[in-house]
Amino acid sequence: MTTLTNRPNTALIVVDVQNGVVEGAFRRDDVIANIQVCVATARSEGVPVIWVRHSSEQLVSGSDSWKIVPELQPLPDETIIEKQFGDSFEATSLESELGRLEVGKLLVTGAQTDACIRSTIHGALVRGYDTLLVSDAHTTEDLSQWGAPGPEQVINHTNLYWSDQSAPGRIAGVVRAAEVSFS
Numbered sequence: 653m654t655t656l657t658n659r660p661n662t663a664l665i666v667v668d669v670q671n672g673v674v675e676g677a678f679r680r681d682d683v684i685a686n687i688q689v690c691v692a693t694a695r696s697e698g699v700p701v702i703w704v705r706h707s708s709e710q711l712v713s714g715s716d717s718w719k720i721v722p723e724l725q726p727l728p729d730e731t732i733i734e735k736q737f738g739d740s741f742e743a744t745s746l747e748s749e750l751g752r753l754e755v756g757k758l759l760v761t762g763a764q765t766d767a768c769i770r771s772t773i774h775g776a777l778v779r780g781y782d783t784l785l786v787s788d789a790h791t792t793e794d795l796s797q798w799g800a801p802g803p804e805q806v807i808n809h810t811n812l813y814w815s816d817q818s819a820p821g822r823i824a825g826v827v828r829a830a831e832v833s834f835s
Contacts, residue, residue: 655780656823659756664694667762676804686789686829704738738771757782761789787826
């Protein structure tokens with residue numbers, strides 16, 4: 653279990669599901685629907701939903717591309733973490749927010765699989781969190797023209813890779829959106 657002391661709680665993290673990030677993403681609508689299932693489950697079980705939003709030259713703060721997709725809207729009392737690096741922990745208030753909420757286990761969803769999702773799940777595990785990736789609730793765009801595998805292969809490989817991760821005193825793994833339970 654988590655190596656963090658006095659952290660019995662779980663949180664759902666929704667990373668960068670922004671208009672400009674997912675507009676050309678693989679299976680965009682299916683993935684957003686699966687994230688909606690996770691968010692609804694978390695809310696119904698009283699589990700915190702933490703939203704992460706990226707800013708960059710392409711995702712200018714306040715622009716339409718920077719906004720979270722209309723299908724997924726944070727509630728007024730849900731935290732939004734602003735970030736500028738791939739790892740959602742890097743130079744953000746995420747760690748202090750999770751500490752305040754006594755969270756030691758994370759379920760991670762969002763985009764992009766081969767960038768911010770991978771950085772965030774690794775960042776969480778090395779910081780002591782139990783870290784589950786929701787296997788059908790993350791996506792990426794097609795970067796094959798730059799030599800990357802196709803998006804389906806990237807997603808499948810990330811799920812395979814993360815399903816076999818471990819670290820002393822921590823667990824990692826994958827779970828499908830329909831199987832997510834926080835109790």
